[in-house]
Amino acid sequence: MKSGNRLVLTLGVALVVGACLSAPSSAQKIDIAARSSAIAELSRAGKYSQAIPLAQQLLADLEKARGPSDADVAGALNNLAMLYGSQGQDADAEPLYRRSIAILEKLHGLDSSGIAPELNNLAALYQRQQRYAEAEPLFKRALAIREKALGRDHPDLGQSLNNLATNYEKQDRHADSEPLFKRALAIYEKAAGPQHPAVATLLNNLGQVDKVQGRLSEAEPLIKRSLAIREKVLGPNHPDVARSLNNLADLYERQDRLADAEPLYQRALAIRERALGMAHPDAATSANNMAFLYQKEGRTADALPIVERMIAGGNAQPRVALAVLLGAQRQQLMPSEKALDGALNAIQRGTQSSAATAVNKLAVRLAAGNDRLAELVRRDQDLSSEAETLDKAIVAAVSKEPSKRDVAAEQRSRDRLAAIAAERAGLQKTFTSEFPDYAALSNPLPMTAMEIQALLSADEAMVLFAVADKESYVIAITRERFDWKPLPSGAEALSNKVAAFRGGLNVAAASDASAKSGLFDLALANEMYATLLGSVEPLIKDKSSLLVVPEGALTALPFHLLVTEKPAAAIPEKMEGYRDAAWLIKRQAVSVLPSVSSLKSLRAFAHRDQGIKPMTGFGDPVFNPTQENSGGARALTKSASRSVTSAAYTDFWQGAGVDRAKLAQALPALPDTADELNEVAKDLGVSASDIHLGADASETTVKHAPLADYGIIYFATHGLVAGDVKGLAEPSLALSIPKQPSELDDGLLTASEVAQLKLNADWVVLSACNTIAGDRPGAEALSGLARSFFYAGARALLVSHWAVDSEAATRLATSTFQRLKSDPKAGRAQALRQAMLAYLGDTSSPPGDISPRNAYPAFWGPFALIGEGASR
Known part of the structure; x- marks a missing residue:
C-alpha cells in the first residue's frame, strides 16, 4: 500500500511465517526434534517471547554439535529469524535468513525446493520494510522453484502465490495481485479444506483488495469469514485474529460506522498488546488506529493519552499525532508549546530522509x-x-x-x-x-520548537510540512513565535498539483510568444501559495529568509516560484507579464533543508579550514571525438538545454569500448559550460589549473583531485537521473567518456562514487539538469546526488529542478558568485535570489529572440539552494 493509506494491513505475513518453519531432519536426535516441535507450537500460539530463548538455545546446541554449515543449523537459523520478525526485530532476523539461504544453497544447489521457505521469509521481511523492489525477485524465485518441483496445485505453491500477490498489493498493483490471490485461495481450499488458517489469510487479503478499491459491500463478507475461521481454529486471542478485527474495523470506519468499528479496534489492540507487547509495530498500528477513531468521534481527551504514549515510544504516526495534538491544543487540553513539540517529534521520527x-x-x-x-x-x-x-x-x-x-x-x-x-x-x-x-x-534526538528557535536568526522563518493521505500540515517557526495549521490537501492531491505546476517549466514553452499551450500557470502558483503558506503568512512574510523543510511530492516543488498575490491572468497576454507576477522570491530568499535536524547539523558543527582554495570546477566534457578541437561544430549547441534523450545506457557500450555515435545522441555537447566556469573562476581569482575542461573533465581527474582543499566544487555538465538514460541504476554526473572505459572511469560519476569523495566544501554547484530529482520513480527528490554530496562533505548544494538552458545557467551562476563576492555576509541564498531577480528584471532580449524570454520562470528559476543558505 502507499504510505498515505491507513496502516491497518498485514497482508500475507501470517501465511508467510506460518508455513515457513523449517522442520528438523529425520536424522536429528529425538530431544532436538521435540524442542523444535515445542518452539513451533509456541509460535503458532503467538507466544513469541517464550519461543525465542528456546530457539536461541537450540541453534547454539546444533552449531556446537554439527558445525556452522549443517542443514539443521540452516533450519534453526530460519526459525529463530522468523520469531524475531514476529516480534518486530527485523534487524536481528535479516542476517539469520541470509546465512540460512547461503548454507542451503551450498548444500543442496541453487534451485533446490528446500530453499523456497527461506527465500519467502527474507522477502517478507523486505516487504514489511517497504523494500518491495528487493522483495519481488525473491518471491518470484521461490514461486518458480516450487512450480518446477511441486506442480501447479501444491499447497506450498499457494503460499508463494499469496506472497507475490501481497507484494503487488502493497504497491496498489491490484490487477496483478487479485488473480494470484484467487488462484492461491482455490489451491488451499482444495488441499486443506475451507476452515484452514491459510484460507482465512487469503480471504482476508482478497477482502483488502476489494476494500481499498472502494468495493466495501464485497469486502465485508470475505473479511468476516476470515475472522470466523481464525477465531475457531487459532483461538480468540491469536495475533492473526487481531489482524482480521483490525481490517474489519477499518472497513466500518470507511463506511462511517464508527460505533461498529470501535469495539473491534479495542479488541485488536488488547490482543496485540498482550501477545506482542507495546513495542511491536502491529501493536503500535492498532494504538494509532484507536486514537484516530477517537479523534474522528470528537473524543480528543481519549485519543490524547494514546498519542502521548506512542510519541514517547517513537511509534506515533504523524497523520494521527498531528490531528490529535492540534485538537488538544485548540481544546486547551495541553499547552501550545507541548503540543507542537509532540508534533515535531512525530514528524522528525517519521520522515527522516536519506x-x-x-x-x-x-x-x-x-x-x-x-x-x-x-x-x-x-x-x-x-x-x-x-x-x-x-x-x-x-x-x-x-x-x-x-x-x-x-x-x-x-x-x-x-x-x-x-x-x-x-x-x-x-x-x-x-x-x-x-x-x-x-x-x-x-544518535540525535528530535529537536523541540525552542531548540529550533535558538538556531534561527532574527530575519529567518522556517516552514515544515507533514503530508498525510487526506490532510496535511504546515508548521511555521521564527525566533519569537510559532504556529501550525492543517492543510486541506492530502498526498495525492498535492502530488497532482506539483506535477501540474512543473508542467509549465519547460524552456521550449517560451520559444513562441503567441503560443499559450503549456505555459506556466500563475493562478495555480498563487493557489498553491495560498494552500501551503497562506495560513501562516502573518508569521513568515516579514522575514527576509525562508527555510523550507518539504516532504513527499513537495520536495519537487520550487517554492521560490510560488506567487503570493492573485495574478491579473493565469497566463499573461505577453511574455513580459510574467515579470510583474508577485513571485515569492521577490519577497524572500528561499533555502531547502532535507530535515529539521539538518539545520542543527549544518549550523552547530559547520567549519572551514583556513587557507582553503576558492574553487575547482569540471565542465564542457567530451562525449564524442568530433567534439575535440572542432569549435565550429560545438558552437551549434551553444544555447542548448541541458536535457538528455532517453536511450539505453547499455546500448552505448560494445565490450570494453563505447559506441560514441549513440552516446553523443544522448549527451549533447555543452560548450557554454566552459564559459560559465571560466567566468566564475576569473571573478573568484581561481587558478587556471583548478578548472578542468574538455577531456580533462573526467572521472579520473575528479577522483585524483585533492577536493578537500577547495571551498567550492563546481560541476557544469549533464545530470542524469535513473530513467533519463534507461538502464542507469544510479543518478550520475556525465563527464568525459574515455576511449577505454574502466572501473575507475566509465564517464559517469555515480552517486555511490560521489559518496566516496572526500570534500570540505562550503557548497557544491551542480549546474546540470534535474540534479534535485530522486534516484527512482516516486523517490524523495532530495536523495540521489544530493544525499551523496552531503555525505562526502558538502554543506550546501546549488541544484536544478529541470533541464536548464545553458546560456541562462551561465549567467545565473556567474551572477550569484559575483554578488556573493561583493557581499559575503549576504549569504548564498540571498546571492542566488538577487541573481534570479536581476535576470527576471532584464528587459533586453538576445538577438533573434521573438519574445523577452528572460521573464519566463523556466529560464530564471531553475536553481534551488539545498542546505545552509545563510552566511556562516
Whole structure:
C-alpha cells in the first residue's frame, strides 16, 4: 500500500511465517526434534517471547554439535529469524535468513525446493520494510522453484502465490495481485479444506483488495469469514485474529460506522498488546488506529493519552499525532508549546530522509574534528556504506536464476561482509572506551520548537510540512513565535498539483510568444501559495529568509516560484507579464533543508579550514571525438538545454569500448559550460589549473583531485537521473567518456562514487539538469546526488529542478558568485535570489529572440539552494 493509506494491513505475513518453519531432519536426535516441535507450537500460539530463548538455545546446541554449515543449523537459523520478525526485530532476523539461504544453497544447489521457505521469509521481511523492489525477485524465485518441483496445485505453491500477490498489493498493483490471490485461495481450499488458517489469510487479503478499491459491500463478507475461521481454529486471542478485527474495523470506519468499528479496534489492540507487547509495530498500528477513531468521534481527551504514549515510544504516526495534538491544543487540553513539540517529534521520527541522514553523518564527522576520532568516524561510516552495497548485491544475486549466478563472487562478498563486521565491532569498542560522548552525538534526538528557535536568526522563518493521505500540515517557526495549521490537501492531491505546476517549466514553452499551450500557470502558483503558506503568512512574510523543510511530492516543488498575490491572468497576454507576477522570491530568499535536524547539523558543527582554495570546477566534457578541437561544430549547441534523450545506457557500450555515435545522441555537447566556469573562476581569482575542461573533465581527474582543499566544487555538465538514460541504476554526473572505459572511469560519476569523495566544501554547484530529482520513480527528490554530496562533505548544494538552458545557467551562476563576492555576509541564498531577480528584471532580449524570454520562470528559476543558505 502507499504510505498515505491507513496502516491497518498485514497482508500475507501470517501465511508467510506460518508455513515457513523449517522442520528438523529425520536424522536429528529425538530431544532436538521435540524442542523444535515445542518452539513451533509456541509460535503458532503467538507466544513469541517464550519461543525465542528456546530457539536461541537450540541453534547454539546444533552449531556446537554439527558445525556452522549443517542443514539443521540452516533450519534453526530460519526459525529463530522468523520469531524475531514476529516480534518486530527485523534487524536481528535479516542476517539469520541470509546465512540460512547461503548454507542451503551450498548444500543442496541453487534451485533446490528446500530453499523456497527461506527465500519467502527474507522477502517478507523486505516487504514489511517497504523494500518491495528487493522483495519481488525473491518471491518470484521461490514461486518458480516450487512450480518446477511441486506442480501447479501444491499447497506450498499457494503460499508463494499469496506472497507475490501481497507484494503487488502493497504497491496498489491490484490487477496483478487479485488473480494470484484467487488462484492461491482455490489451491488451499482444495488441499486443506475451507476452515484452514491459510484460507482465512487469503480471504482476508482478497477482502483488502476489494476494500481499498472502494468495493466495501464485497469486502465485508470475505473479511468476516476470515475472522470466523481464525477465531475457531487459532483461538480468540491469536495475533492473526487481531489482524482480521483490525481490517474489519477499518472497513466500518470507511463506511462511517464508527460505533461498529470501535469495539473491534479495542479488541485488536488488547490482543496485540498482550501477545506482542507495546513495542511491536502491529501493536503500535492498532494504538494509532484507536486514537484516530477517537479523534474522528470528537473524543480528543481519549485519543490524547494514546498519542502521548506512542510519541514517547517513537511509534506515533504523524497523520494521527498531528490531528490529535492540534485538537488538544485548540481544546486547551495541553499547552501550545507541548503540543507542537509532540508534533515535531512525530514528524522528525517519521520522515527522516536519506539526504537528512547524510547531513547528520557529515555533522558527526565535522564535530569529531581532524584528529584520530574524525578518522575513525569516517572509517566506520565508509564501512557501513560498503556493507550496505554488498548486502544489496547479495540480495540481488540470491534473486537470480541459478544459471545467472556467480557463486564465487557471492562468497567473496560474504567474506568481505564478515571482515567489515569484525572491523566495525572493534571500532565500536574503541568509541565506547575512548570517546564516550560520540554515541550521543551520532544518535540525535528530535529537536523541540525552542531548540529550533535558538538556531534561527532574527530575519529567518522556517516552514515544515507533514503530508498525510487526506490532510496535511504546515508548521511555521521564527525566533519569537510559532504556529501550525492543517492543510486541506492530502498526498495525492498535492502530488497532482506539483506535477501540474512543473508542467509549465519547460524552456521550449517560451520559444513562441503567441503560443499559450503549456505555459506556466500563475493562478495555480498563487493557489498553491495560498494552500501551503497562506495560513501562516502573518508569521513568515516579514522575514527576509525562508527555510523550507518539504516532504513527499513537495520536495519537487520550487517554492521560490510560488506567487503570493492573485495574478491579473493565469497566463499573461505577453511574455513580459510574467515579470510583474508577485513571485515569492521577490519577497524572500528561499533555502531547502532535507530535515529539521539538518539545520542543527549544518549550523552547530559547520567549519572551514583556513587557507582553503576558492574553487575547482569540471565542465564542457567530451562525449564524442568530433567534439575535440572542432569549435565550429560545438558552437551549434551553444544555447542548448541541458536535457538528455532517453536511450539505453547499455546500448552505448560494445565490450570494453563505447559506441560514441549513440552516446553523443544522448549527451549533447555543452560548450557554454566552459564559459560559465571560466567566468566564475576569473571573478573568484581561481587558478587556471583548478578548472578542468574538455577531456580533462573526467572521472579520473575528479577522483585524483585533492577536493578537500577547495571551498567550492563546481560541476557544469549533464545530470542524469535513473530513467533519463534507461538502464542507469544510479543518478550520475556525465563527464568525459574515455576511449577505454574502466572501473575507475566509465564517464559517469555515480552517486555511490560521489559518496566516496572526500570534500570540505562550503557548497557544491551542480549546474546540470534535474540534479534535485530522486534516484527512482516516486523517490524523495532530495536523495540521489544530493544525499551523496552531503555525505562526502558538502554543506550546501546549488541544484536544478529541470533541464536548464545553458546560456541562462551561465549567467545565473556567474551572477550569484559575483554578488556573493561583493557581499559575503549576504549569504548564498540571498546571492542566488538577487541573481534570479536581476535576470527576471532584464528587459533586453538576445538577438533573434521573438519574445523577452528572460521573464519566463523556466529560464530564471531553475536553481534551488539545498542546505545552509545563510552566511556562516
